[in-house]
Amino acid sequence: MRAATATSTEPGVPLFDLRLEAEDLEAVATALRAGSLAMGARTAAFERAFAAQLGCAHAVALSSATAALHLAYLAAGVGPGDEVVVPAYTFVATANAALYCGATPVFAEVVGEHDLGIDPAAVERALTSRTKAVAAVHFGGYAAAVDVLAELCATRGIALIEDAAHTPSATLGGRKLGTFGLAGAFSFFSNKVLSVGEGGLLATDSDEVAALARSLRSPAAGAGLNYRLDEPRAALLGSRLPRLEDDIARRRELVLEYRRRLAGLDGVTLPYRDEDVATSSCYVMPIMLARPEGRPELRRFLSARGIQTSILYPAIHEFTAYRERFPGVSLPRTEAAARAELTIPLFPHMTAAQQDRVVAALEEGLAQ
């Protein structure tokens, strides 16, 4: 992120910054020099390595997490007339993938501002005879209640799909997220914990699901889909994967430091608990503002001090495309969280000085 937009004289603190190592560049260069760039040995090797770190039987490399969600829903048997229960507090792909299958996304509430995972009680209320799958998003790297949901889904004969876009390596009860349901959908988008540019992956223990995903990702299957990854991207992912745990460890240190310093700050609450950080992949640092109406002004204030922020997420049911198709959806907890959330900078090589600047600017901005 060399093109930061700080208006101060100091260089800005970006929301996210990517730093690759020499060995990563060499891996990509070697893949390019090999000639054929189509999915091959490097892709297969990365798939094996990712499955091993996750502890699942199969990993299928794909073009995006959106593709992984689409194939996961198809593998769950989702088709026209069916319903998929999804949170609205997520990236739009979680719901769009249901529409690709001809199905209807049915939105369920989050637990609350302290836990932005889908509420199992709300999921249970949303189930109908047409429900084929439930999608849980591990927001920001923190586990949704997939242990509870796995039991609920098993009882009702419904597939649980984990949107694990934020959690390449995080756990719940000692078990990796993305392995609780029929399939887990992972993202390697450019700002993710393990990033490549555009890329994704479907993880599953089911031989049938893996075979379906492997077939459908190629246009040769006749489904009109090309969801393949390629060798240069697989090479970059394969090179970065061994450093994933170190990157996440550093993210956890930074998040704990943020939490120590922001805990007593007036006007801000922090979702999740300090003890959740140790098992989170800490994709982003979300804070919840007591005065949501002051958010645009606070963001301008931070931006003027070179601090880049974002909003994760605008609620899906409030988007124009969804209001038109599914009017009248009311999710008070989701809407409150979506208005209150502010994402502040976090990346593994963030310095203490950068973190100081973010905290100081927040303190100043909130005091105004």
Next chain:
Amino acid sequence: MSTIEQDVAAVLDTLRSGWLTMGPQTQAFEAAFAERLGAPHAVAVSSGTAALQLAVLGAGAGPGDEVLIAGLAAADTVAAVGRSGAAAVACELEPDAPWGPDLADVARRISGPVRAIVVAHPYGAPVALGELRSLCDAHAIPLIEDCTEALGAEGVGRTGDLACFSLADDRQLSVGEGGVVTARGEQPASTVRALRSHAMTSVTWDRHRGHAESYDVLGIGFNFRLDEPRAALARSRLARLDDVVAVRRRAARDYAERLRAAGVLAPWPQALIDRASPLAFPVLLADAGARAAAETRLEAAARPTTRPRAALAGGQLTSASELAARLVSLPIPADEESAERIGAAVEALVGPSAA
């Protein structure tokens, strides 16, 4: 610097920049591609398959509509068109290479539900589109050129309202996986651009530069984005496309000569080869039996033929299915030292009886 090292440098510089999606490299590639094709708009996407789906949607077709498939199309094209929700309806072909559309049949099939016409340039040979263009204009139906096999062929992509290109691994310009949609009009271009990235009103790059506070989602889109390293690679390779096409034309001429010498009918006339960007070299065999035997020999010689043609649903086709039953396509070696491989492919095709 050798050509591959130029490519490597372009990709590594992009990786070092730390910005990996939908940024300055993608914009620069799109601008270079648009200029090369003489198109007002170019939108880089994740694959040729995605390009076709987006182009059909960009042309305004969707569920309940029909899209005519004019000329010899690959099965993949038909499936990609189907992803838009529109029904693909096949049209009869001209009997001779490059197997463009039977215009009288296309005209007969134009009716109320037809919202777009897709025409392919099979194996990289350009199909003449003047009359089809007039037909489309007379009925106010958008024309989409499927150039996913034909990047670099003379004139392709310059007649349609939209055109689709593939940057897949076996193509004239490969980045691994990738594609492009070009468009003449602002409206289809903006539709394709929006749907490539979930119909979001701003992309990460805009928000990164502080140009957008948040975003709305205005339609049901996809993740069909290309990323920055592939865009950088594509731009590096686009500058050498003419050289690649020249090598491929030489290989096609070599095939034509050797096949003529072996008494095999090579359907591409010399004049067509001179304007083509050959992806594969089509050969017409006497019947389905001869084709099956030749394919077996080619497979055994590790010369896999290209993908199936025109496997359209509903058994609507007559000329295309007859043609597809007799067609094999031989691989075009993309490097200078191709003579030996071309010879081996011809030998495998012709079989021991003629050897």
